[in-house]
Amino acid sequence: MAETAPKPRIRLDRKEVKAGETIEIKSLISHIMESGQRRDPQGNIIPRKIINKFTCELDGEMVFGADLEPAVSANPYFQFKIKPGKSGTLKFTWIDDDGSKIEATEQIKVT
Amino acid sequence: MKMQSAIRPLIALALGFIGVAGVAWAQSALEHPDWQGKGIKPPTPDHPLQEIISGIHFRTKETQAMQEDDFNNPGFLAIERAEAMWSKPDGAAGKSCASCHQDAPVTMKGVGAAMPKWNEVLKKPVNLEQQINMCRTERMQAEPWKFKSQELTDMTAYVRLQSRGMPVSPKVDGPMTPWFEKGKNLYYTRNGQLDLACAGCHEKNHGKFLRADFMSQGQSNGFPVYRLRDQRLIPLHERMEGCIFDVRGEPYKPLSDEFVALELYLAWRGIGLPVETPGVRN
Amino acid sequence: MTDAAASYNLLFKIELGENKNMNNAISRRQAFGLGAGVIVGLALPLRPTAALAKNDAEEAIKSFAGGKTPEKAKVKLELPEIAENGNTVPVTVSIESPMTKDSYVKDVLIIADGNPRAGVITFHFSPSAVPEANTRIRLAETQNVVAVAKMNDGSVYMASKEVKVTIGGCGG
CATH class of the missing domain: 1.10.760.10 (Cytochrome c-like domain)
Structure with missing residues (x-):
């Protein structure tokens, strides 16, 4: 996996909905999700390095999120749906074991 | 049939990778995909396959769904x-x-x-x-x-x-002829302790179970492919190395003349199939 | 056909017979030829039943459920019956809930009872989410996957499904 900050992929099936309608969100991020249970050829344990948290907020309010364990596959993928009550900025955040954060945003409009 | 879990791995090991009880068992449990009729007609009557079928049609519906949508495809x-x-x-x-x-x-x-x-x-x-x-x-x-x-x-x-959807179209005549023949020879040459050639699995027995694996024609049109096992993209020569390793053989070096010749011959076996890169495979 | 191809085909015909029906699995007799007479009949490529939990699955469910016993209702868990590869297994969980401010799903814990560690992922929902999520997980072997949902009123529900993980013939 790349050592540089992974670039997330986000797809909303639509960005403008009427109140009460749903938006389907898919997200994919490049990450090795090193489990901490594998050994290198010298027999040393390869330290755990995973994305341990994912959140989706609408104007700072938590809408959907997940706490990840090493049993989530590499390149974590999430598909979920939201029923936003208002227009605003959706902020997606992935948090790495090393403390680094990867963020992405999308604007949505509720009419 | 049932045995102690402690000795089962040993026996599995002794068997190499061919287990027969499993063949019948797995087939009854796994509804394998409908692969027949999903391919194309070979362009010439001397082609060794009656129907040329992409590897994706031998995979489960979950794996197919992962490849179908570019967003789902890692x-x-x-x-x-x-x-x-x-x-x-x-x-x-x-x-x-x-x-x-x-x-x-x-x-x-x-x-x-x-x-x-x-x-x-x-x-x-x-x-x-x-x-x-x-x-x-x-x-x-x-x-x-x-x-x-x-x-x-x-x-x-x-x-x-950038060639996705275009037909696989290698040139195998002229100066390529000896390379094509070399690749063909490798394809039919038995290899390793299990004494199997590429053809043993992929020509004669595709659409059947080899232990728990549902075998494809070994087509190359999706490569490099994202393998669910490795959770990353795998180039064709790494997959060929894996196949030879599995038959307990000593693989040729990636990018060697042997593997390039085999790549050429494989491309010809899949002639006309649409390029699917990046495919998703098990 | 080259000499190699011709002699190969000849050998193959002797050992395996002609491939008359591509739909059938390799017959027992044919495969005995392939396996060169080893004790092939004994191999089980898949564990037919999952063993009892051998990791911290029970503890994890207990602590998540806050001492309550989850009721087997309201949760739907979609997983392939047989995973093509255990390293990437798609899973969808959905929960019956009105998803209003007064009644909604808060957290959903996914557990795998045969992995080195039971915890896989915990989803967090809010009333503005649809109670459904999909991801891809790692399963070390054939085992039960369990989803436990906790509602905002503290009630807990669950579902479980066995997933067979194949030990492939062509892992290379």
Whole structure:
């Protein structure tokens, strides 16, 4: 996996909905999700390095999120749906074991 | 039938990878995909297959769904990385791929579908990985990328993607003839302690279970593929290494004359199939 | 046809017979030929039943459920019956809930009872989410996957499904 900050992929099936309608969100991020249970050829344990948290907020309010364990596959993928009550900025955040954060945003409009 | 779990792995080991009770058992439990009739007619009557079928049709509906939608396909993470590299200068000449080839979707269209291709200077065929590295060393004066490096596999997939949907169309005549024959020979030559040739699984027994694996025709049109097992993109020569390793043989080196010849012959066996890169496989 | 191809085909015909019906699995007799007379009949490529939990699955469920016993209702868990590869297994969980401010799903814990560690992922929902999520997980072997949902009123529900993980013939 790349050592540089992974670039997330986000797809909303639509960005403008009427109140009460749903938006389907898919997200994919490049990450090795090193489990901490594998050994290198010298027999040393390869330290755990995973994305341990994912959140989706609408104007700072938590809408959907997940706490990840090493049993989530590499390149974590999430598909979920939201029923936003208002227009605003959706902020997606992935948090790495090393403390680094990867963020992405999308604007949505509720009419 | 049932045995102590402690000795089961030992017996599995002793068996190599062919287990028969499992063959029947797995088939009854696993509803394998409907692969027949999903392929194309071979262009010539001397083709060894009656129907040429892409490997995706031998995979489960979950795996097929992952490939069908580019967003669900994790292989596209590699494509995005390569897209960024395409116009990034590297090497002493200060050039990027784009310096000579501009817009990849235009200039690379069809390139990957025709590989491996005869090289007049080297007097031998080169595949996509080799061509990319020749560009790097000769035009960009950059270090060649190592085989299996993320960069080389990503870029190979990106160039192949520009041929997606186009028919696999290698040239196998003229100076390519001896290479085609060499590849064909390798395909039918038994290898390793299990004494199996490529044809033993992929020509004669595709659409059947080999232990718990549902065997495909071993087509190359989806490569490099995202393997669920490795959770990353795998180049064709790494997969061929894996096959030979599985029959307890000693694999040829990636990018060796042998593997390039085999790649050429495999491409011909899949002639006319649409390029699917990046495919998703188990 | 080259000499190699011809002699190969000849050998293959002797050992395996002609492939008359591509739909059938390799017959027992044919495969005995392939396996060169080893004790092939004994191999089980898949564990037919999952063993009892051998990791911290029970503890994890207990602590998540806050001492309550989850009721087997309201949760739907979609997983392939047989995973093509255990390293990437798609899973969808959905929960019956009105998803209003007064009544909604808060957290959903996914557990795998045969992995080195039971915890896989915990989803967090809000009333503005649809109670459904999909991701891809790692399963070390054939085992039960369990989803436990906790509602905002503290009630807990669950569902479980066995997933067979194949030990492939062509892992290379």
